[in-house]
Amino acid sequence: MKIAVLPGDGIGPEIVAQAVKVLEALRSDGLKIEMEHAHIGGAGYDAAKDPLPEATLKLSKESDAVLLGAVGGYQYDNLPRPMRPEQGLLRIRKGLGLFANLRPAMVYPELVNASTLRPDIVSGLDIMILRELTGDIYFGQPRGIRTLENGERQGFDTMHYSESEVRRVAHVGFQIAMKRNKKLCSVDKANVLDTSMFWREIVTEVAKEYPAVALSHMYVDNAAMQLVRAPKQFDVILTGNIFGDILSDEASMLTGSIGMLPSASLDENNKGLYEPCHGSAPDIAGKDIANPLATILSVAMMMQYTFGRPDIAQRIETAVRKVLQQGLRTGDIYEEGKQKVGCAAMSDAVVAAL
């Protein structure tokens, strides 16, 4: 198992160090794991004046899987767009062809009574958001800032989806739905956007190949509301890049914290990049208080999807549940009566449970 490890910025290095501990524990247990570190994001800019240094992309291409922390930081906010940390992330997703982004939101029973949650609404929640990751307004051309004839300046981006892009992610969505509860909701804005009308047309067409799956469509504004009102009506949500970005952050809060949500970004052959859904959290970086569980659970997804080892994925998930049962909580999921621990102590407990 050759894994490229890209810690990135902010809390990235802290949380990735915890996930690496888990990988090292699995290695001392007999798994053949090789890890090599490289820079991405602001760290890439600092080291090589490039948010995705060539060596990082090369290492990632040569590896079976990539483990990534997060990118971004205030100190880079005024750089020109191509130099910004976030571009490093977008380029590695595109460069590795990682079009299918799986963001599972599930509620651990141990957290269901947390003060931020409504047990009646989220108890037993287990949904999979499938976000298309290499198209949409994120990558559309032309884009930029231009001066109009009347002399006024205008910022602009372009949203588009090609048929093949929609088709391949829709297939992934239906295949996931077949393995789960045979229910898929495609989320778009087809009442307004041509891109979405086209998306809906193609998804409906692909659905004919999966007659066992119940397909529904929902507008994104309603979906945002329904996720808060009654999230358990969903099983698999299939959506585009920008809507998926927003809805997955929203869904994370249904689980208690964005610090709980892992992700897998896959290509056609299940080669993948694994990262938490959250960002570099500069407000808490360097304080040993970040929740490392989303990153550790991303390693579980790596074992399942890239390495075909659901048994190991299960072991990691069980270890996470065990520490939650023991009452350990980082600040973001803390509730009275539980034991508040830092980032490193949390992962030490996971390793012990493993």
Ligand SMILES: NC(=O)c1ccc[n+]([C@@H]2O[C@H](COP(=O)([O-])OP(=O)(O)OC[C@H]3O[C@@H](n4cnc5c(N)ncnc54)[C@H](O)[C@@H]3O)[C@@H](O)[C@H]2O)c1
């Ligand atoms: N995949 C990525 O690398 C990624 C994702 C989102 C944002 N970003 C970048 O991260 C930077 C900060 O963005 P933001 O503040 O909008 O989003 P963020 O996800 O970094 O933080 C949002 C809030 O959630 C908290 N939070 C996030 N992760 C946490 C964790 N593991 N444990 C406890 N609390 C956690 C933060 O402290 C903050 O209050 C920006 O530069 C942004 O572009 C990167």
Ligand SMILES: CC(C)[C@H](C(=O)O)[C@@H](O)C(=O)O
């Ligand atoms: C940092 C940014 C480019 C990224 C995205 O928008 O995809 C992030 O928000 C995410 O959800 O992974």
Ligand SMILES: [Mg+2]
């Ligand atoms: Mg996001």
